[in-house]
Amino acid sequence: MRRETQNILLVLLGGALLKISFSGMYLRYVQKSLLPLLIAAGVVMIGLALFAIVTDIRRGRAEAAEAGHEHSSRSTWFLLLPVMAVFLISPPALGGDIVNSAADTNQTQRSRNLLGELPSGDVIPLSMTEFVTRTAWDESGTLDGRRVKLTGFLLRADGETYAARIAISCCAADARPLKVRLGGDVPALPDEQWVEVTGQVVPKSANETNSWVPSFTVDSFTPVAEPVEPYES
Structure with a gap:
């Protein structure tokens, strides 16, 4: 998987955790006492992704990665589908x-x-x-x-x-x-x-x-x- 895709996944996963945390949707998955851990995990994921992005820009690795791996980008984007589902679909509570x-x-x-x-x-x-x-x-x-x-x-x-x-x-x-x-x-x-x-x-x-x-x-x-x-x- 390309580093750019990894970083995007981290941002989206972290954003998904923060979304369900602050919207209250997390109660469909875990107990209320775990809310601080969910928020912390989301912040850490986004922070790691931003750190990696800044590092790649400084080292020029983003430009180097584009020159020989274009053929793999289509398949890696499919990995984003489960993450997008968290943003678009609100599952019901177990019943x-x-x-x-x-x-x-x-x-x-x-x-x-x-x-x-x-x-x-x-x-x-x-x-x-x-x-x-x-x-x-x-x-x-x-x-x-x-x-x-x-x-x-x-x-x-x-x-x-x-x-x-x-x-x-x-x-x-x-x-x-x-x-x-x-x-x-x-x-x-x-x-x-x-x-x-x-x-x-x-x-x-x-x-x-x-x-x-x-x-x-x-x-x-x-x-x-x-x-x-x-x-x-």
Whole structure:
């Protein structure tokens, strides 16, 4: 690959990292805590490219490279296509496809963190991660009889309706699905519509037989926009 093409690739890759960082698109790929590293990587790439360009101009290598390698320029430009895709295409966040395709046993691989006390109040807002973890590991039944509010996207499979969420530890590559089986009055909304559901867990409904998927009796159901941070940790 010619040095000019290498430098252009570095500039575009660095620019792509900065674009997704400052536009918020990075949340579709990695956790929020990694934002400083993405920005630093983008700045370093652009800096290296600019340093190389200045060095080549001073040494006259750019002119020398043009004289005998014109035949290779067409193929190297194809390498820019994946980079341009980052600028032109905004991929959706992971959704129902990964929940359906992933083994349900992935939900049993979460860590057994110590569960803290539930907050007081008529309705307890919980992440899907904490709710599913509590229904699987909290044998004292602290959620029984408590009204809980969950946020997730709708998913239908095998005649059942679920509220689902994707959790990641670092980035989208280690995504794992979480889902809750919904019962009660569930409106006919399209799959992957984001919703807030309020209701109560069905005691002892999460077990090894159903891959630790709890059942949830809905008493309130509200469509919402996709969260800015679609993934949980």
